[in-house]
Amino acid sequence: MTKVLISTDAMSLALGSRRICALLAEEAFRRGLALDIVMIGSRGLFWLEPLVEVETSSGRVAYGPLKPSDVGGLFEAGFLEGKDHPLRLGLLKDQPYLARQTRLTFARCGIVDPLSIEDYRTYGGYVGLERALGSQPQEVVDEVKLSGLRGRGGAGFPTGIKWDTVLHAEADQKYIVCNADEGDSGTFADRMLMEGDPFTLIEGMTIAGLAVGATKGFIYIRSEYPHAYHTMSKAIEVASNAGYLGSSVMGSVRAFTLETRLGAGAYICGEETSLLESLEGKRGMVRAKPPLPALKGLFGRPTVVNNVLSLATVPWILANGGQAYADFGMGRSRGTLPIQLAGNVRRGGLIELAFGTTLRDIIEDFGGGTATGRPVKAVQIGGPLGAYFPASMLDIPLDYEALAAAKGMLGHGGIVVFDDSVDLSRQARFAFEFCAAESCGKCTPCRVGAVRGVEVMDRIIAGIEPQKNFDVLEDLCTLMTDASLCAMGGLTPLPVMSALTHFPEDFDKSPRVAAAAE
Amino acid sequence: MSVAILAAEFLTRMAQNLQPDQPSASEQYLGEDMTTYIQWNNDRAREIIAAHALFDGAALPILHALQFEFGFIHEEAIPLIADALNLSRAEVHGIVTFYHDFRRDPAGRHVLKLCRAEACQSMNGTGVAQDLLATLGISWGETTPDGSLTVEGVYCLGLCACAPSALYDGEPIGRLTLDTLADVVREARAP
Ligand SMILES: Cc1cc2nc3c(=O)[nH]c(=O)nc-3n(C[C@H](O)[C@H](O)[C@H](O)COP(=O)(O)O)c2cc1C
Ligand code: SF4
Ligand code: FES
Numbered sequence: 001m002t003k004v005l006i007s008t009d010a011m012s013l014a015l016g017s018r019r020i021c022a023l024l025a026e027e028a029f030r031r032g033l034a035l036d037i038v039m040i041g042s043r044g045l046f047w048l049e050p051l052v053e054v055e056t057s058s059g060r061v062a063y064g065p066l067k068p069s070d071v072g073g074l075f076e077a078g079f080l081e082g083k084d085h086p087l088r089l090g091l092l093k094d095q096p097y098l099a100r101q102t103r104l105t106f107a108r109c110g111i112v113d114p115l116s117i118e119d120y121r122t123y124g125g126y127v128g129l130e131r132a133l134g135s136q137p138q139e140v141v142d143e144v145k146l147s148g149l150r151g152r153g154g155a156g157f158p159t160g161i162k163w164d165t166v167l168h169a170e171a172d173q174k175y176i177v178c179n180a181d182e183g184d185s186g187t188f189a190d191r192m193l194m195e196g197d198p199f200t201l202i203e204g205m206t207i208a209g210l211a212v213g214a215t216k217g218f219i220y221i222r223s224e225y226p227h228a229y230h231t232m233s234k235a236i237e238v239a240s241n242a243g244y245l246g247s248s249v250m251g252s253v254r255a256f257t258l259e260t261r262l263g264a265g266a267y268i269c270g271e272e273t274s275l276l277e278s279l280e281g282k283r284g285m286v287r288a289k290p291p292l293p294a295l296k297g298l299f300g301r302p303t304v305v306n307n308v309l310s311l312a313t314v315p316w317i318l319a320n321g322g323q324a325y326a327d328f329g330m331g332r333s334r335g336t337l338p339i340q341l342a343g344n345v346r347r348g349g350l351i352e353l354a355f356g357t358t359l360r361d362i363i364e365d366f367g368g369g370t371a372t373g374r375p376v377k378a379v380q381i382g383g384p385l386g387a388y389f390p391a392s393m394l395d396i397p398l399d400y401e402a403l404a405a406a407k408g409m410l411g412h413g414g415i416v417v418f419d420d421s422v423d424l425s426r427q428a429r430f431a432f433e434f435c436a437a438e439s440c441g442k443c444t445p446c447r448v449g450a451v452r453g454v455e456v457m458d459r460i461i462a463g464i465e466p467q468k469n470f471d472v473l474e475d476l477c478t479l480m481t482d483a484s485l486c487a488m489g490g491l492t493p494l495p496v497m498s499a500l501t502h503f504p505e506d507f508d509k510s511p512r513v514a515a516a517a518e
Numbered sequence: 519m520s521v522a523i524l525a526a527e528f529l530t531r532m533a534q535n536l537q538p539d540q541p542s543a544s545e546q547y548l549g550e551d552m553t554t555y556i557q558w559n560n561d562r563a564r565e566i567i568a569a570h571a572l573f574d575g576a577a578l579p580i581l582h583a584l585q586f587e588f589g590f591i592h593e594e595a596i597p598l599i600a601d602a603l604n605l606s607r608a609e610v611h612g613i614v615t616f617y618h619d620f621r622r623d624p625a626g627r628h629v630l631k632l633c634r635a636e637a638c639q640s641m642n643g644t645g646v647a648q649d650l651l652a653t654l655g656i657s658w659g660e661t662t663p664d665g666s667l668t669v670e671g672v673y674c675l676g677l678c679a680c681a682p683s684a685l686y687d688g689e690p691i692g693r694l695t696l697d698t699l700a701d702v703v704r705e706a707r708a709p
Contacts, residue, residue, distance in 0.1 A: 014677045014692030044680040185635035188676035218574075223582070223619050224631070224675050226688050261575070262582055264617035267673060281577035283616040299574070341679065343640035348679030371641065380636055386672075416637045416678065430639070434673065473700070 001036045002080045009042035010227045017050035023071040041196015043110035044350025056082035063088040092135045104336050105313045106352050107171035109196035120199040128318030132207045139213035146322030148334030153307030154411045156400045165294040166212040169302035176208045177305045181270035184383025187412030188310035189338040194228040198235035204311035209256040224262040233260045267438040272305040285440050286486045291413035295432050335400040343416035360394035370510035374419040382411025385491035387498035424503035429457035431495040446489025448482045463509035555589035571602045575664040590621035593611030626668040628706040635674040650698040650699050666707040
């Protein structure tokens with residue numbers, strides 16, 4: 001039976017893959033053809049979606065982007081034999097967008113059936129866990145240290161060092177918590193991975209549990225991701241039934257169990273201590289640090305809190321060795337970064353590359369410029385707390401330190417492109433508005449500062465007493481940066497001040513009558 | 519998720535694929551992809567609370583399950599949860615109000631969650647959203663007078679490479695335009 005594969009990743013669904021799927025089934029039925037339709041995750045080439053792949057003797061031949069009206073023609077053209085059609089793309093792996101990438105964390109996403117353990121094993125799954133089961137906990141931690149892996153959630157803290165702290169903490173119970181709150185605008189890699197290759201995350205968390213001596217894990221998934229939540233919960237069930245989770249992981253007599261939890265629409269719950277409060281069933285109020293979650297985390301026990309991508313990269317590291325991972329990258333940013341290219345861009349998607357590629361390469365070569373065809377004016381990197389950069393600064397390499405040196409941050413690797421219709425004073429205002437809406441309210445600089453920030457920006461945008469209000473704005477930003485308890489309040493000035501620094505003309509709202517009269 | 523098809527069977531399966539299955543002990547209800555809410559009733563609420571009370575950190579799982587069933591968190595749920603979890607009413611109230619997801623009033627028959635974050639802004643999401651709200655004559659979080667549609671703003675749905683985007687009764691929609699939104703409104707209003 002011919003195998004036809006189609007992505008039901010949430011972004012593919014948003015582009016209409018469900019309808020294509022239904023039409024394929026109907027058309028096949030009408031023609032009396034038997035098809036094996038497999039719903040998979042996405043490879044992340046979203047501008048080519050919805051697309052279908054047909055398994056042929058020369059590989060999976062792709063067709064896309066498809067409109068509902070294309071389906072009949074595909075059958076006519078003989079797509080089930082991989083024959084020619086105007087939308088025939090050939091093998092996806094030969095697309096330059098994909099061929100140029102280094103897929104380690106995302107090696108299987110969009111290839112395997114997300115809920116098939118057999119598929120997962122066929123494509124190299126659980127090799128890392130087998131190795132971890134045959135090693136001492138300290139050896140596993142050392143391998144992760146050697147890889148140079150840094151937390152992909154935003155702060156870039158070395159994962160191996162965090163694990164070491166938890167390993168050496170004494171406690172009757174320890175936990176692994178996966179931060180799947182992925183709240184940053186412009187990011188979707190955690191979501192794609194959970195929907196397309198959930199066992200990788202399960203394997204990574206299991207390895208983390210063995211490494212630090214934790215027998216229980218939680219995946220905290222934002223409620224905006226119902227599909228990821230559903231796939232992840234299912235995958236846990238499948239893995240448990242197959243003996244990969246439970247009281248004896250792969251027959252080792254070592255226990256590890258997992259549960260999913262849903263967030264409830266609070267950006268701040270991505271901050272790790274707020275997330276822990278929320279998991280405990282409370283308001284997501286940020287905790288003061290110390291104590292570190294590694295020592296006093298969930299229910300007061302030593303806890304590893306890691307981002308989805310940090311944990312999902314661990315199986316590769318264990319399977320291939322820490323050094324092999326560290327061989328990719330630049331400076332202190334080792335390995336690969338799953339970059340998410342989004343917003344006003346022609347070819348948005350997931351781009352996993354070794355650290356060090358320039359922004360220009362990503363936006364121009366991969367992205368092909370803006371979707372609207374107008375010039376790129378600004379890019380925001382690292383989510384709502386990240387800086388805006390002008391088109392003239394696109395030669396910055398993607399690397400934690402290089403972005404920090406340019407007064408920005410890499411965050412979770414999201415890049416949002418804006419064309420020349422954007423007004424950066426409005427974006428600065430939005431940064432405060434967002435902070436006001438999402439602040440946990442625990443400290444004054446953030447809670448009150450954000451509201452003040454909106455007011456000040458309103459006055460600047462209205463052209464009222466500009467100089468005075470610029471001074472207020474700068475003082476406010478300094479106060480928020482210096483005195484906020486967490487990075488929500490502490491980094492909101494980053495988008496604001498970068499907008500002001502790089503796009504001062506957008507903040508100059510003085511009447512232009514005189515200039516026009518000249 | 520491989521299915522050797524008969525089209526009819528396949529289509530049913532597909533329709534079910536994204537619906538939550540019967541929740542097992544380790545599973546909670548999904549947030550928002552069902553729109554046939556039932557009338558608030560204390561007994562059913564007690565059952566739901568009891569079914570989730572033994573979870574670690576039970577408050578959120580309980581609140582999600584209640585909202586899934588009733589479409590919002592009824593005032594009367596607060597003392598019930600407080601009792602079950604040994605919390606004060608003020609604490610439970612504090613939890614409900616902290617999280618944007620939990621509604622205090624019934625939702626419309628359909629819910630549209632429109633993204634208001636930066637990537638969607640870059641594709642004129644703000645303009646599209648404002649036009650929609652103006653056409654419907656409501657603001658963020660409100661329900662149309664005929665009870666057909668609640669429009670809520672959210673910050674990012676992870677659909678940023680096909681901005682602007684939304685979830686309509688849990689179903690993702692990308693590259694939103696005024697036309698596609700008009701279709702949504704029409705569908706919501708259909709009896
Ligand atoms: C306001 C705020 C929001 C955050 N949101 C997330 C998030 O959505 N996902 C995430 O993994 N980390 C987020 N973080 C970072 C976490 O606090 C923490 O550093 C991270 O989960 C640790 O995992 P890692 O070391 O693997 O990155 C956020 C931090 C702040 C201050
Ligand atoms: S900075 Fe804002 S979010 Fe962070 S603790 Fe203070 S009030 Fe809460
Ligand atoms: S910013 Fe709108 S979906 Fe991410």
